[in-house]
Amino acid sequence: MAFVALTRNRQQPLTPLSPSMPTSMPSVQEVIPPLPITPPDPVDPQTRASEDAASVVTAIHVISTERAGLANLEHIYRTDKLAQENFGRAVTQIIKSIKNGGKLVVCGVGKSGKIGQKLEATMNSLGIYSAFLHPTEALHGDLGMIRQNDTIILISFSGRTPELQLFLPHVPPTVPIIAITAHMHPSTCPLLSYQSPDMGILLPAPIHEDEDTSFGVCAPTTSTTVALALGDALALATARRLHTQPGKGPAEVFKSFHPGGAIGAAFSVSTPTSMSTSLSTTSFTSMPPDYLQAKTVEQKTPSETEPSGQQCGQLITDIATPLHHIPTVTSTTQVRLLDILLAAIQNPNAKSWVKLSDEEIIPPHRLRSISRGSSVDVSVSDLPSPIGVGQKDWLRVSASSTVEDVRQWLSDYRRAGSEVSIVCVVDDTAPDEFLAVVEAEDVCGDCG
Structure with a gap:
């Protein structure tokens, strides 16, 4: 019976008419004890200095690791004949699309997609008509962006990105594919398995060691830096071969597309004849x-x-x-x-x-x-x-x-x-x- 009585008391609503409502509420000071007058001890300067030093060590480690990744990429394109040949093929193919009224379509997911968007922006600023296409959006109507004269660039470190794998079967077989991945040979890259050898071009972008080994975390860091550098290389190489008329080279094209901002202000200054x-x-x-x-x-x-x-x-x-x-x-x-x-x-x-x-x-x-x-x-x-x-x-x-x-x-x-x-x-x-x-x-x- 005591148990029942306790239950009833707990179910009574606490309203001003309820006898269980206290007649006076405690003050905030009674509920929350006052803060101490003496402030907390400051952080030990030596501790803070050691933490700052550790942060700098981490920064240097990341920078040096990514530099090593770029050195490895440079070595590949300096010594690997297949990589050199495929890079030249990629430039030729992009120029062919542009001259035939097509464009460069860049695809990627996640961090690779962000690198792809940067590549698209760089290409456009150099007069190489480009567009970014998310593969998932492509399956929901954006496939209409792709034309017969276009060339597609896929960016995926693993070369096995599921969204790209689902997207590729719907690409017209007459559209060439350029893949920027960690693979060193086209035959091992899943992204090129849908195209005939003459329609697929591999641009290898591996890293010298996996990011988990380098940093203890698999977050894309060195791999995206390497992909970014290779994309910049492709953009500038293409621009130099595409824009060859005197007075209408890559520099002049770039200037014409940057009338605003700090770049536009800098270019507005006339260059001396000398x-x-x-x-x-x-x-x-x-x-x-x-x-x-x-x-x-x-x-x-x-x-x-x-x-x-x-x-x-x-x-x-x-x-x-x-x-x-x-x-x-x-x-x-x-x-x-x-x-x-x-x-x-x-x-x-x-x-x-x-x-x-x-x-x-x-x-x-x-x-x-x-x-x-x-x-x-x-x-x-x-x-x-x-x-x-x-x-x-x-x-x-x-x-x-x-x-x-x-x-x-x-x-x-x-x-x-x-x-x-x-x-x-x-x-x-x-x-x-x-x-x-x-x-x-x-x-x-x-x-x-």
Whole structure:
């Protein structure tokens, strides 16, 4: 009976008329004890410092691991002939689609999808018409985005993403597939099993060790970094082969698509004539060494120019590339055009200058011209004309020379029927000490 009575009391509603309602409520201070007047002890500075140091160690570990992943990717495309061949096929296929009125369709799921969206944006900014397609949305009506002239890029580290596997059977068999995965051979990549060998292209993007081993967590990190880099490489390689008209190259196309924001503001600044980057082929007619050496020591006297101490104009050293920034191409066998291009890419501070030796250098305009019309596997010795320019054909000028001085000298040479392609800056007091180089085209363009 006592049990029943207890139950009834618990079921009575607590209303102001209920006898079980207390006549007065306790104050907040009575229910919650006051906080102590003394604040809590501060965190030990040494503890915080050690935690910060541990965070930095983690950051360095992640950065160095992803750098190793990129080095591994570079090694693959430097040495693996199949990877090199497939990369060239991929560029050719994308260009074929664009020229035939098609587009590049990029597909991926999860983090790979985010990389795909970045690739799509980069391609579009370089004038390569692209669209991102989520494979699940494709099965719910977006398949209509795909046209016969399109090319599809699939991004999946494993190559076994279920959503892509479900999507692929519905892709028209006439649409080529480019797969960016960790697989090294097309025959092992499930994403290419739906296409005939001539319609599937594998771009390998493996990592040197799995992310669980690197970081203790399987989150996509190194794998997405590698895929991102390979996508950027594909975008720029395609843009350079697609946009070849003088004045309408990748840089000009990119500028035209960025009228707003900080990039647009930067491009709105006019470029000086002395910094023009015409893509016209430079002539490499040899000139007598004595004639070229003459301007090395030729200096105007104060009476011939401005008052003492008031030399006018930009110095030639301001637009020249220091020689110590320029790499010398190396190869265990014959030097190929590919070896030269890799040396240029890996040394951005050289601004596409490459040395064949201390006495012979390849100017950027010449390198770009050769690379557009020759196979990257061709040996330098097999090229129809010399790619490098020897020291005897360099115009040597003093470091104190102005751009206007050099422009005038180049104009004099051209009027005399001679051509100079490279201007070499030498030390004022030691004419045999070479400091920097600049292309004649970048000094004055068509001065004559």
